[in-house]
Structure formats: structure tokens, C-alpha cells
Amino acid sequence: MVNAVNGVSFEIEAGETVALIGESGSGKSTIARLALRLYELNQGTVEFDGRDLTKLDREELRHLRSAMTIVFQEPYESLNPRQRIGRTIEEPLVIHHPDMSAADRHARVIDTLNHVALGENFYDRFPHELSGGQQQRVGIARAIVTRPKFIVLDEPTSSLDLSVRAQILQLLNDLQDEFNLAYLFISHDIHTVEYVSDRICVMYLGQIVEVGPTAEVFANPQHPYTQALLSSSLSADPRVKKDRFLLGGEIPSATNLPPGCFLHGRCPIGDDACAAAHVPLHAFKGTHEVACVKVPFAGGGS
């Protein structure tokens, strides 16, 4: 049994971007799909707009899916190669708004194409005719065509070239402002996450090890794993010398989790006390929380 996600809780407000950052096996992609109930939860709830997704039947859930959508990492893989772009973007409307006329749908698709800075002449093209950046715009168009409130973005720019990433991040930013969208942004890239998110959850082996306002967490990382993650980032400015890197060893398997703290064994400051029991998140400062016994609780003491 793979213990992918192990007791994760967080909230996202309208218009806010919460980022999940972590490496392989952190559970971030699984959470992305759990948040939309694309996977079934073994335990726990997912509330969207006050309604618990886990308690809805298929019909009710499907209806909600027009309000919560997803953009995938691999733009080409996420598009039907045999379907024209216009039809791909139109599909969510066909499913969720059967009352809309074909003419209205067409108009909405054109409007959406304009919103993602692709012109009307993309309507009849096929995915293979588009560049990676354009394909991702189509993925985004499909995710906003039903005017959702919440979008899960699973590594939306990781497969794109650097010069294209900036365009896509800018687009996502503009769309968020215009439609007051909530974003759950999954990434492994520290620079991107620091730029786009309001709050950040750092994940390791299916648990949140640190969470808080992005600027605060990046300025003042408390968990040894967060510190290691941030120190692994390499600046393109050669005058900024890379930090001494802090973490040895390999990421353990999610089928064989160590008892107690999951980082024990790789952690530069861990000791036997850490192996004893599971460590919950506790407040460090305001809404900045950490799951580490070595980090003092808010207000002093530990």
C-alpha cells in the first residue's frame, strides 16, 4: 500500500493562490486530484463552497465540476490529438451547459480564446500544429470556459521553455485578477512558487511539514526540509553563491514509511526523540506553522 497522503488539511480563499511544493512522493499531485475528487479519499473531507464533495452523488459532483477545473503539466498529453482546438475548448460547455445554444457556445469559445491571447484562427487547428506554450494556453482556455471559481494547476509551466513560462504565468495572473479565481498551484520550482503564490504548503512524504504566507516561509524557513529545499535552489546570478547543501540520503519509499518524523535519517538536526512519534503541525508565528519538534511553539517554549 502506498501511503500517498497522510493527514493533510488546508484552505483556499477566493482570489487566493495556495502553492503545494515538494518532490517525488510528496503527494502533491495526489492532493491536486483529491481536491477535485478525481481520486477517492480514504479518509477526510473536501469542502468546496461549503459543500462536502465526498458526500455528493455523481450527478451533484459533476455539476460542481464546472466550477472547479484543472490544468495539467504536459500540454500536449492533455489535449485530444484528433480533435480541433475549438471543439476541445467547447466540450466542458456541452457537458455542463446543455441549455446553451451552439451559437452561444461558439461565441463563448471565441471569447475564451481571446482571453488566453490566441486568436479566432486557432479554432480549427489541431494540437500538433501548436507550440508548447500555445497548447498550454488551450489547456487553460478549456479550464476557464465554464467560468469556474477554482482551478488546480498541476505544474502548469514545468514542461515549457523559460521564455514561454513567463507568458503563461502572466496570463494566469491576469485571469485570476479578472475572474477572482482561487488557485491551487502545484510545483517543484521554488522561483515560480515564490512568484505566484500567497501561501505555501511544503510537503514531504504525504504530509505538510511547513505552511504559511509565502514571503514569510521563504524568508524564515523553520523546517529542516524546507531549508534544504530552498538551499537546493540555484540562482542564475553567479554573485549569489549557493548555500551549503544540507540534506543527505534518498527519499524513502511511501510504502515503507519510517515511524515518527518522516525526515528522520536525513535530517541534519534530528535525534532519537524524532523517531519516537508523529509530529503534528504547530504554530510558529501567526499563520506560519511547522511540523518539527525542534522548532519552538509560538510564544516561546516547545
Added chain:
Amino acid sequence: MVNETSRPLLEVKNLHTRFTTHRGLVRAVNGISFEIREGELVGLVGETGCGKSVTARSVLGLIRPPGRIVEGEINFEGNNLRDLSRREFRNLRGTGISFVPQNPWGALNPILRIERQFRNVIRAHTNASKQECWDMSLAMLESVGIQGPERILKGYAHQLSGGMAQRVVMAIALVLNPRLVIADEPTTGLDVTIQRQILDMVMELLERDRRAMLLVTHDLGVVAQYCHRVIVMYAGKIVESGPVSEVFVSPAHPYTQALLAAIPRPGHDLVSLRGRVPSLVDYPTGCPFKDRCDHAFEPCEGTEPLLRELSVDRRFACHLEKGVTQSGAR
């Protein structure tokens, strides 16, 4: 320390590599020239389709039909590699120049034990006995930071994690002490914490043994932190080259500048690059970057800017007299 005085270890002159496809002739590499000195770590950067991987493979003699090197010299330790027979080139690979590919899984044979894969490489170039091969392999695995190397040697590729597999592939590439290692995106796809461990280890090994490296990557951070020099490619051409400490701090070519500006930094507006890379089939006249450049002016349209010196050891290809280093002064 980089050896400044002697002849360069690798000298590429006016390399052109093309591919014949159903869409036409793809000009993947269009007349590039560069050098690598002994012990130097050089980063070859650029985005998808810029020609960096094709350049690496051209140097390694790994271009096969429909690809072909149509022009140019590739001088390694003074010998033009293009004059070598396939057999002679094969002898050179692994001993003089070795290759670390992007995907370690593609490079490791899934049905042979790791020790056998080392032995195959060692025996292809030497008469080492089985025991000598074992000893060399073990020592190499320890150098790349693998704990319990005996178990790894006796095992198979599928038993390795991504990071371990990449270390094994590096070890195989280094076991015969090549003077030049060409690595094609060696840590892309690995977790960042693993990537750091591996890069720290590799660079230390290279510097210790004074090996040179050509690191092909799209990751500017890796180049900025680990390489001495950088070569920036765009649409099959070199647009800028020079010491990392200068090029990344004060880029001369508008494309280099745009690439650096596109890295997200909190508190700064995101500067995106408009347009797309030009077609490598319908190759444009003039400067290949002209349609995306904020500084384009008359000569850019019809005249290709040639790589020229900005200062000692810094070159760039732009019609602006000093590139964008002086606010685009013409």
C-alpha cells in the same frame, strides 16, 4: 584552475549539422565555433530547438542519417574528429570524450548486472581482467557517493532510484578517465535535493581530476553556479559566450538578457519574450532573433550578425555596437 596557455582541448570551427525530414531540410546547427580548455566547465544553454543537443551529439560523432554534419571541424587534442573512422571514434569515446545522457534509464541495460555494464565499457578499451574491472568500478562508484557499491554492482538498473541511476551512469562515464565529459541535461527530471547532491559531487570530481565538461542544459541556475563559461545558443547559432561571472551579470545579447529577465523573481514584474523561435526549415535572413527583439533596427533585417569580440574572452552576435550592455546604445 583552468589551463590558459596551451592549445584548447576541444575546438569546434564553423560546425553545420542538418537533418533531412519530410518537412524539408532542418538547419539544426548553423555555423558555430567555440573552444573548451583543459579543466574548464562550460555550460551550453538555450531553449528547445536551439541546437545544443545536436551540437553535443555532433562532437560525439553520434549524428546518424537523416542527420549529417555538412561542414566544419571538430578538433579534439589537435585531431579533427571528422577525419576519424567509426572504429577510431569508438575508441575515443569513453577514454578521451565521454557522454552522460539525460535519461539514465535509457543508458543502462535492464538485463545486465551493473558490474557487467562497467566491464563492457572498460574491456572495450583496455585489457583489464575481471578483477581489475571490479576494483575500478567499485572505486568509481564510491567516488560518486554511492553507499554499499558492491550491492549496486551485483544488482540491476531497475533496483536503482533516479538519483542512484544517474550516479551510476556518471561513474561509467568517468571510469576510463576521459579528458572531456559531455553531459546532456544530466539532472533534469531529478528531484531538486537529489540534483544538488549530484551536481556538488560531479563538479568536485571534475575539478579534482582536472577534467573538462560541456554541460548542455536549459537551467541557467546550474550554469551560473557550477560553470566557468557559458555559451548561449539560439536557432542553431551561438549568440553569446563568455565567463559566467560576466555574461549572467551583464549580458550583451538581447536574447540572453531576455532569458535572464524571464526567471520569476518576487517583487519584479515578469518580463516575457514575445513571439516564437523561427523555423529551422525556412530559416530567416538576417538575425534570427529580429522578430522578438526590442532593439532590432535596419541591419538586423537582411544581414546576419557574426560572432565578434565584446572584450577579452567575451563574444556576441548582434549589430548593436556593444549589445545591450550600454542601454542599447548604437
